[in-house]
Amino acid sequence: MFRELYFDTAATTPLLNEVKQVLMESLDTYGNPSSLHRKGIDAQKRVERARQQVLRTLGATGRVIFTASGTEANNLALFGIAQKYAQTPRHLVTTEIEHPSVLETCRALERRGWRVTYVAPEADGRVEAQKVLAAVTSETVLVSMMQVNNETGAILPIEEVGTALKANPRVVFHVDGIQAFGKFKHGAKWADLYSLSGHKIGAPKGVGALYTRPNLTLEPMLFGGGQESGLRSGTENVLSITALGEAAKVAVEKRETALNHTYGLAQSLVQGLAQIDGCVIQRTKEASPYIVSAAFPGLKGEVLVHALETKGLYVSTGSACSSKGGHTKASHVLQAMKYSKRQIEGTIRFSVGSWHTMEDILDAVNIVQEQTRWLHSVV
């Protein structure tokens, strides 16, 4: 048996021990937070504590609306603002490299009469703040961009865009912070709306949140009992929300140490991979250390993923959601960066965890070297 080397943390993370502990302690908290009795109040307190934990990690004041995923948080942000102008659809600005939960929502809005500008990235995956700002017109009501790209790790200029948009209070600025929350210090600071997801930071899948700055109004997508400030009706998922709060608390406590450690790991990973014959590192200077994209032109990403798995190394092709259902769709992100078909097909993504060690990195690089050499010799 091989030692497991899980390098797919951008797809999802294992539960943190602290989260498991809190979940075990909370399993018998079955009250409905809307109930008036003690059981309800106990559940309500857990939800409110988690809300404060998330706000503290964001370093922001405002509201946190718990959702069932990062995808739902992104949908709520875009539809929630668009719905305010439903009578006279206007204009949105986003980028070509957003996650499908933003891009497909934009396409749904286009079908309802909205105009959307999709700003193209540079060849290295960067997005120029000036290009985003230049796309804003007098009709624009929302700009949506991610903080960290989930396929390349590129860090987008949310500070520059957010700061410039402050002079234009008509325009709401939404940041998809799903690959950044708990890992980088700022994010929500420059945003009116900020999305996050539990399973990227050691909480369970199926819980996320949308942060909104104070006094920002948006329309709900789910109607009912008026939970979550009337923006997301439905009895709260108390267990998962409690877990998300705990994961956020742990993340903020360890953030600086984790980030520094991960920068070291990413540097070694990039250096190690770059030594391998035929490997192309697809990385911009301003990139998250948690995500490293590499291509092996001439090999197929899916084949490589399985070949690495046989040695205990887990990575993904482009992004987890583009490799569903037994067939991989060519990455829209790498296509927007205008990479060749051959390079896109040969791409794999390593996503690092702060718990990894230098030894893990060296072992991972050795496995990649061995398996790519073997695949080149048989294809």
Ligand SMILES: Cc1ncc(COP(=O)(O)O)c(C=O)c1O
């Ligand atoms: C940048 C980004 N946005 C949104 C999502 C969707 O989050 P969730 O899986 O919680 O729906 C992901 C998930 O990979 C992501 O990486």
